[in-house]
Amino acid sequence: MNRVVHPIEQESYRRLRARLDTSHFPPLTRAVVERVIHSAADLQYATDLVMAEEDLVRAHAALHAGAPVVVDVEMVAAGITRRETVCRLRDAVAGPGLTRSAHAIRLAYEQVGPGALWVIGNAPTALEELLTLDAEPALVIGLPVGFVGAVESKAALRESGLPAVSNVSEKGGSAVASAALNALLYHPVSHSEETS
Numbered sequence: 001m002n003r004v005v006h007p008i009e010q011e012s013y014r015r016l017r018a019r020l021d022t023s024h025f026p027p028l029t030r031a032v033v034e035r036v037i038h039s040a041a042d043l044q045y046a047t048d049l050v051m052a053e054e055d056l057v058r059a060h061a062a063l064h065a066g067a068p069v070v071v072d073v074e075m076v077a078a079g080i081t082r083r084e085t086v087c088r089l090r091d092a093v094a095g096p097g098l099t100r101s102a103h104a105i106r107l108a109y110e111q112v113g114p115g116a117l118w119v120i121g122n123a124p125t126a127l128e129e130l131l132t133l134d135a136e137p138a139l140v141i142g143l144p145v146g147f148v149g150a151v152e153s154k155a156a157l158r159e160s161g162l163p164a165v166s167n168v169s170e171k172g173g174s175a176v177a178s179a180a181l182n183a184l185l186y187h188p189v190s191h192s193e194e195t196s
Contacts, residue, residue: 003082003186012038020046028056031183032165039079039179040171048167055163059117059139060184067138068116069181070108072101072126076119079178083185085119086112102129109133117141117184121177124149131160140164141180143172 013034016022020043022030029051036045063069063083070086071077077085088111092104101123108116114136120127124144130137131153142157142164144150154166165180 009038016043019043022046026053028060028184028187029053031187032056032180035179035183035186036176039175040173042171044169045167045171045176048169048171049165050158050167051165052163055139056165056184059163060187060189062115062138063117063181063184064189068112070105070112070116070118071178072104072120072144073122073174075174076121076178079175080119080181080185082182086116099123099125101126105129105133109135117181119177119181120144121172121174124153127153127157131156131162137162139184140166141177142166143177143180145172146170 016034016037022034025033032051033046033049036049037043068086069080069083073089074087077087086108088107089100089104091107092100094100094103102125105126106129115138117139118130118137119141120130121143124146127142127144130140140157140162142154143166144153147170150170150172157164157166
């Protein structure tokens with residue numbers, strides 16, 4: 001993806017790297033960590049985020065091969081400006097034991113099937129619902145925010161063994177979730193990925 005980086009963004013990254021050494025991270029992990037920190041101006045994400053480089057490599061390839069991107073809320077979709085996303089929240093309805101966010105995840109899975117990248121930045125119940133499905137995701141970016149259920153849903157994601165980006169704390173939100181996806185979207189595709 002050819003992307004012109006604005007001088008303000010370049011300066012922001014220069015200042016970020018002056019305050020935090022990210023050079024020890026593998027390439028895609030570094031891209032995600034830096035873009036999330038940049039989106040929140042919060043250096044603590046460097047030690048709060050949890051991900052595996054091999055999962056990111058596979059997800060990067062899937063994303064650039066056209067795998068669908070599903071988001072839990074329109075605010076996440078708004079942050080992903082260079083890729084179409086699926087968000088079914090407007091079609092969803094709450095029911096007994098089921099939040100609108102959880103129902104939206106069911107609807108999205110019915111639409112896209114296995115192999116999607118799931119970006120959840122708002123609703124812990126959306127992440128919890130995804131974990132009940134046999135979604136076979138390319139990646140789950142599970143960064144819901146909040147005092148109720150956020151920490152627990154992210155811990156359940158990590159325990160699930162699914163390829164994921166999560167964090168340990170209550171922090172998260174639409175901006176950081178979309179930033180994590182954008183990091184993969186903006187990262188160059190290697191020649192080996194193009195030929196495989």
